[in-house]
Amino acid sequence: MRRGAWLRLDPFATAGTETAQGWRMHGAAGAQREGCKMGTTERRAVLLGAAALAAVAPLRAAGAEEWPARPVRLVIPFAAGTTTDTVGRLLAQHLTRTFGQSFVADNRSGAGGNVGTAQVAKAAPDGYTLVLGTIGTHAINASLYRDPGFDPVRDFTPIAPFGATHSVLAVRRGLEAANLAELIALAKQRPGTLTFASAGNGTTGHLSQALLDQRAGIQTVHVPYRSGAQAVTDLISGKVDAMFYHFLALGPHIREGTIRAIAVTTERRTAALPEVPTMVEAGLPGFVVLAWWGLYAPAGTPAPIVARLNEAVNRFLADPEAQANLQAQGVDPVGGSAERLAAMTREEMATWRNVITAGGIRPD
Numbered sequence: 438m439r440r441g442a443w444l445r446l447d448p449f450a451t452a453g454t455e456t457a458q459g460w461r462m463h464g465a466a467g468a469q470r471e472g473c474k475m476g477t478t479e480r481r482a483v484l485l486g487a488a489a490l491a492a493v494a495p496l497r498a499a500g501a502e503e504w505p506a507r508p509v510r511l512v513i514p515f516a517a518g519t520t521t522d523t524v525g526r527l528l529a530q531h532l533t534r535t536f537g538q539s540f541v542a543d544n545r546s547g548a549g550g551n552v553g554t555a556q557v558a559k560a561a562p563d564g565y566t567l568v569l570g571t572i573g574t575h576a577i578n579a580s581l582y583r584d585p586g587f588d589p590v591r592d593f594t595p596i597a598p599f600g601a602t603h604s605v606l607a608v609r610r611g612l613e614a615a616n617l618a619e620l621i622a623l624a625k626q627r628p629g630t631l632t633f634a635s636a637g638n639g640t641t642g643h644l645s646q647a648l649l650d651q652r653a654g655i656q657t658v659h660v661p662y663r664s665g666a667q668a669v670t671d672l673i674s675g676k677v678d679a680m681f682y683h684f685l686a687l688g689p690h691i692r693e694g695t696i697r698a699i700a701v702t703t704e705r706r707t708a709a710l711p712e713v714p715t716m717v718e719a720g721l722p723g724f725v726v727l728a729w730w731g732l733y734a735p736a737g738t739p740a741p742i743v744a745r746l747n748e749a750v751n752r753f754l755a756d757p758e759a760q761a762n763l764q765a766q767g768v769d770p771v772g773g774s775a776e777r778l779a780a781m782t783r784e785e786m787a788t789w790r791n792v793i794t795a796g797g798i799r800p801d
Contacts, residue, residue: 508540514568515544529542570733632658634677729771
């Protein structure tokens, strides 16, 4: 049976209240209309039927209220030690305290997050399997991979936006470019020679470089690494010219002066680098790139469960201690409604589809 088909086979999933109301209307009002034509046995049968169907909605609502009655699995589609893993475990701990039931962080990495995310897409929509999705799993991979194993919109119920982080455009210390305008001019003078490192094909850093090429009309060389740490090491040593990467990894080296920051990908300047302009200020209108996280459940997850999870996530993100813990990982709390996450998912999918198509980008 295809996942989600049970919703259509269960008549009470969508029409339970209407059915109960219909029985009450036709039973009670019908008995009055028929009057003496209805005997005692028939009248008793109608009343019993109405009472039984009227009890259906409270019983089903109680099922949602009793959730979670057993441990909930929070799939983290990346390896232990990654930022997604760290913030996912913070969230799991909060949800465990909030609901008095274990929320178990379960790392299922592989294929850019597709392995774990696909497992959740195929899970029962009962609130017992969730995924901490990312810009990769829920915006980029649908266009980057021929078949990621799921559809980010069709196969998931958005719960809440979680957090976001920006990138810094940094260059090696000896590069003859003090700002973005000079970097673009240098790239135009030397087409196909300036090298940009990234943590791998299809990562936010890679796509930011592709977006820069497209917006600025330049041609740079992408150098993918197996990890961001290796890429940063080669940037410091001067083996590559530049890279887009998150501040948590680049910040210490920027402060030491071993690399230089020339722009940030936020809409406004950041508190961590107040002297560094945004890409927009530096001359590229609309160049705002944020890596982000959101909490999702399988499509068809009951609305009452989604509402309770959304409330719990937003409560967590409003807590000063939680905010400090997230910001220590370079993540800014976001929060908001399920509808906001749904809209963001669609918009981001469209944005990165255009970049990936124009750049002819593939995962390897």
